[in-house]
Amino acid sequence: MDLTLGVGEIVALVGPSGCGKSTAMRLLAGLEQPVRGEVDRAAGRGETSLVFQAPTLAPWMSALANVALPLELAGMGRGEARDQAHEALARVGLSAAENARPAQLSGGMAMRVSLARALVTRPRLLLLDEPFAALDEITRRTLADDVLTLWAELKPAILFVTHNVEEAVYMASRVVVMTAGPGRAAGEVAVEGPLPRPAGFRASEGFRRSAEAVSTMLAQGMERAA
Numbered sequence: 001m002d003l004t005l006g007v008g009e010i011v012a013l014v015g016p017s018g019c020g021k022s023t024a025m026r027l028l029a030g031l032e033q034p035v036r037g038e039v040d041r042a043a044g045r046g047e048t049s050l051v052f053q054a055p056t057l058a059p060w061m062s063a064l065a066n067v068a069l070p071l072e073l074a075g076m077g078r079g080e081a082r083d084q085a086h087e088a089l090a091r092v093g094l095s096a097a098e099n100a101r102p103a104q105l106s107g108g109m110a111m112r113v114s115l116a117r118a119l120v121t122r123p124r125l126l127l128l129d130e131p132f133a134a135l136d137e138i139t140r141r142t143l144a145d146d147v148l149t150l151w152a153e154l155k156p157a158i159l160f161v162t163h164n165v166e167e168a169v170y171m172a173s174r175v176v177v178m179t180a181g182p183g184r185a186a187g188e189v190a191v192e193g194p195l196p197r198p199a200g201f202r203a204s205e206g207f208r209r210s211a212e213a214v215s216t217m218l219a220q221g222m223e224r225a226a
Helices: 021-029 063-073 078-091 107-119 137-154 165-171 205-225
Strands: 010-014 048-051 125-129 157-162 174-178 185-190
Touching: 010 021, 010 165, 021 048, 021 125, 021 157, 048 107, 063 078, 063 107, 078 107, 107 137, 137 165, 157 165, 165 205, 174 205, 185 205
Parallel strands: 010 157, 010 174, 048 125, 125 157
Antiparallel strands: 174 185
8 A cells, every 4th residue: 555645635545344444544643553564644743633433522521622622632721722622613613512512412513523623733634534424415515515615724634534436536636546455555536626626516527527437446446356
């Protein structure tokens, strides 16, 4: 597996269940060490943020406290951390819910809080591990646009893991396709079009062409693995 992310680039990683997408992300996050090969990543506190499929919020803390937590753990004073957390929640449209606890939030709102917490440190690398998988289609599409809007403001490099081909093509400028496990890189598809995506992008010829190319490569990769 050979994968490089450029500064401010959005790359989607697509493959069947069990192919190693999440393992690749955990290696990039530094949560696991490779058995062989190398992972080169920028070191430093706050440089990398990871959002999982489940929101992983502390249930006893408010949305504001959850978002402020990484700043406080890094040594920032509570007042300043809460001010920055307030701004981060405003960016994801949740200023009115900052005192709510996770149990009081919908799935989409909880994921917005997780995104705000990930972005409050202004990371250089944002890792998204199937963050929309448990959400309904309307919420998924809304959050996809929200992530791209936040990316346009903060410009982190993003690795977006998903098994949804159309979601990958919509989110990324480049889609890397993996074979069935043990996963290998079967190839990649460059997606034409501006980021964030304009209205109606999913109906465009370029979108459909890219989605078909990714689907074909995915099917071929699974055939080779078999």
